[in-house]
Amino acid sequence: MIPHSPLFATLVPGITGILIYAFKRWLKRGQGWVATAAILASVLLILNMAPQLIETYQTEGPLLFTYSWIKPIQINFGFLIDMVSLPIALIAAFVSTISCLYSIKYMGDMQGQAGYYANLLLFVTGMIGVILSENLIQFYLFWELMLIPSYFLIAFWGESEKRLDIGFKYFIFTHAGALSMLLGILALYSYTGTFALIELPLKVRVIPPAMMAAIFISLLIGFLVKMAVFPFHTWLPDAHSVAPTPISAMLSGVMLKCGAYGMARILLSTFGPVFLGGIDYLTILGVVSIVYGGIMALAQTDIKRLLAYSSISQIGYIVFGLGTSSTLGIMGGLLHIVNHAICKSLLFMCVGVIIHQTGTRDIRKLGGLIGKMPITGITCLIGVLSLVGIPFLNSFWSEWMIFAGGLSSGKILITVIGVASTIITAGYYMRFAWKVFFGSTPKNLSHVEEAPLSLRAPLVILAATSIVLGILPGLMLTFITPAAEYLFGFIGS
Numbered sequence: 479m480i481p482h483s484p485l486f487a488t489l490v491p492g493i494t495g496i497l498i499y500a501f502k503r504w505l506k507r508g509q510g511w512v513a514t515a516a517i518l519a520s521v522l523l524i525l526n527m528a529p530q531l532i533e534t535y536q537t538e539g540p541l542l543f544t545y546s547w548i549k550p551i552q553i554n555f556g557f558l559i560d561m562v563s564l565p566i567a568l569i570a571a572f573v574s575t576i577s578c579l580y581s582i583k584y585m586g587d588m589q590g591q592a593g594y595y596a597n598l599l600l601f602v603t604g605m606i607g608v609i610l611s612e613n614l615i616q617f618y619l620f621w622e623l624m625l626i627p628s629y630f631l632i633a634f635w636g637e638s639e640k641r642l643d644i645g646f647k648y649f650i651f652t653h654a655g656a657l658s659m660l661l662g663i664l665a666l667y668s669y670t671g672t673f674a675l676i677e678l679p680l681k682v683r684v685i686p687p688a689m690m691a692a693i694f695i696s697l698l699i700g701f702l703v704k705m706a707v708f709p710f711h712t713w714l715p716d717a718h719s720v721a722p723t724p725i726s727a728m729l730s731g732v733m734l735k736c737g738a739y740g741m742a743r744i745l746l747s748t749f750g751p752v753f754l755g756g757i758d759y760l761t762i763l764g765v766v767s768i769v770y771g772g773i774m775a776l777a778q779t780d781i782k783r784l785l786a787y788s789s790i791s792q793i794g795y796i797v798f799g800l801g802t803s804s805t806l807g808i809m810g811g812l813l814h815i816v817n818h819a820i821c822k823s824l825l826f827m828c829v830g831v832i833i834h835q836t837g838t839r840d841i842r843k844l845g846g847l848i849g850k851m852p853i854t855g856i857t858c859l860i861g862v863l864s865l866v867g868i869p870f871l872n873s874f875w876s877e878w879m880i881f882a883g884g885l886s887s888g889k890i891l892i893t894v895i896g897v898a899s900t901i902i903t904a905g906y907y908m909r910f911a912w913k914v915f916f917g918s919t920p921k922n923l924s925h926v927e928e929a930p931l932s933l934r935a936p937l938v939i940l941a942a943t944s945i946v947l948g949i950l951p952g953l954m955l956t957f958i959t960p961a962a963e964y965l966f967g968f969i970g971s
Contacts, residue, residue: 480526484543484557487523487571488607491516492623495599502592510582513595517575517602524568527559528957535561535960542676544612556612558675561961562812565954566739567609569816570732572943573823574602576936577724577731580827583932584724584834585635594635597627601728608736613673614663614744621659621704624733625652628725636720644716651703651713659700659740662693666748678748679968694752697744704737707797708767711790715774718786723830726782730789731823735815738796742812742965746800750968753803760801761889765896767794772902776909781829781839784910785822791903792818792865798896799880807883809955809962814876816954817947821861821873824940828858831929831937832914841910846919850926853934855915857941862907864944867900872947875955 480486494516498509505512531541540560547555578598585594600623607620633645667673669689670681682690699710706714714734718726745753771791778784796818799811831854832847833839848855864871867878877900884893919926928934947954 480523482543483523483527484541484559484610485545487520487567488557488603488610490519490523491574491599491606492603495596495603498599499592499596505592509591509595510578510585513599514575514578514582516599517571517578520571520602520606521568521575524564524571528564528568531559531561531564532956540676542612553613553615553673555616556674557610558612559610561957561964562743563609563739565957565961566735566812566815567606569819570605570609570735571602573731573819573940574598574605574728576939577727577823577827578602580727580830580933580936581722581724583930584830585722588635590634594631597630598725598728600627601631601725601733605728605732605736609739611675613675614666614678615673617675617740617744618656618660618663621656621736622653624736625649625656628729628733631725632717632721635722635725637722638720640716641720644720648713648717651710655700655703655710657700658696658703662696662700665689665693665696675743675747679750682748690749690752691755694745694749694756698741698756701737701740701745702763704740705734705793705797706790707763707793708770708790711767711771714790715783715786718789718826719780719782723782723826723833726785726830727823727826730785730826731819734789734793735796735819738793738800738811738815741797741800742808746808746965747968753968757801757803758889758892761798761884761892761896764794764796764798764801765892765899767791767797768896768899769794769902772899772906775906776902779841781832781841781844781910781914782826784841784906785825785829788865788903788906789822792822795877795880799876799883802880802883802887802889803966804883804887805962805966806879806886808965809958810876810879810881810883812961813951813954813958814873814880816958817864817873817876817944820940820943820947821864824861824937824944825858825865827933827936827940828854828861831933834933835926835929836923841913843920844914844923845917846915847923847926848915850919850923851928854929854937857934857937858915859911860941860944862911864948866904866907870945870948872944872951874948875951 544556604623611617775787
């Protein structure tokens with residue numbers, strides 16, 4: 479393994495972004511390619527850690543990389559690489575690479591390209607840093623680093639005249655959630671004297687039960703706001719529909735999953751018994767989000783808002799899976815973080831292509847595009863069918879695991895309601911696919927052609943990934959299965 483791989487994987491994108499902006503006068507062309515290469519380097523560095531982790535995990539546990547940082551209070555700058563963090567960091571870097579590649583053409587005519595790519599790369603560093611952080615204070619710093627560049631990407635490069643107002647709303651909501659999380663982190667430190675994620679499960683036993691519950695709720699609110707779970711969701715439809723399409727793909731495909739990762743990594747492992755006491759509320763919250771997001775998606779005529787509300791619905795699956803308190807359900811929740819990242823990013827990019835080629839995002843003004851844009855249509859249908867739960871596409875595996883986990887944990891009624899609510903998921907996705915790609919083509923779209931190769935290539939890569947992971951789910955389950963068993967071990971302990 480390359481020495482300091484997690485350090486480089488985390489910091490290379492952000493440092494590259496700063497350099498792109500600093501030397502923008504001399505690097506007027508090729509900024510997008512440099513940015514894509516920087517994130518691709520992170521993908522390769524994360525992949526480089528996988529063989530050693532697989533080889534030594536059973537005997538030596540996670541890979542831990544620490545650097546001395548704040549000695550007076552014993553805080554290190556460190557990275558925790560295990561079966562939980564590695565696959566999620568990998569998919570975050572992979573989707574970000576594809577989004578950056580997609581940006582080269584999609585954002586090619588915009589002003590301020592150096593600033594755009596600088597913020598995009600800092601955003602990526604924030605997300606990877608959150609996932610690989612070894613301690614809670616570092617986790618929080620990277621969490622805030624996600625927020626600041628993503629705010630600028632929405633507010634300054636958004637696709638609406640309301641982008642400044644919506645960017646401000648996004649900032650206030652997510653920062654308020656972050657402050658709630660910070661209170662929980664500081665309270666944990668005040669009782670345990672440590673921020674280290676590995677040490678916390680043993681040291682939290684000194685915390686009084688009432689305070690333990692209060693800290694749990696404070697952290698949970700922070701994660702739920704970031705995940706846009708009902709009723710903390712109101713910032714998401716506006717932000718996702720206004721953000722540049724490549725950024726929408728990253729927001730929905732990756733950033734929301736950082737909240738889910740926080741739930742799994744921190745709440746499950748540190749608050750096992752408290753988490754167990756709240757699982758009924760979490761599964762109910764998950765199903766409510768599935769139903770609410772689905773109904774709202776059915777009512778949308780703006781195709782980007784439709785996908786934004788569908789993200790609320792799909793996040794409900796993850797919350798439900800993690801809340802089942804079963805190995806199978808947790809496994810499904812973790813796997814759905816990966817699968818939804820791939821498919822939702824694919825769908826946002828397909829919608830971006832449709833808007834780019836047709837000039838409209840109104841579903842009522844579209845139709846019959848499968849004949850004019852066959853690659854876009856086929857790849858979009860792959861994403862749709864996967865999230866509907868069609869066998870041999872990647873999301874099928876995570877969705878059945880989530881609901882099987884609910885049944886295995888004895889939550890029969892709420893699981894039946896959850897399974898029934900998937901009809902809504904099928905309804906809004908199939909309505910979207912039919913309205914856009916089938917039926918008659920409006921006369922004003924008779925001139926529409928397939929998108930350029932630079933926009934189609936990212937779609938094909940993501941669609942192919944969905945198919946490969948649908949046929950060979952073991953590629954991810956090699957990591958996800960021991961990760962779920964590890965996290966399940968903290969429940970009731």
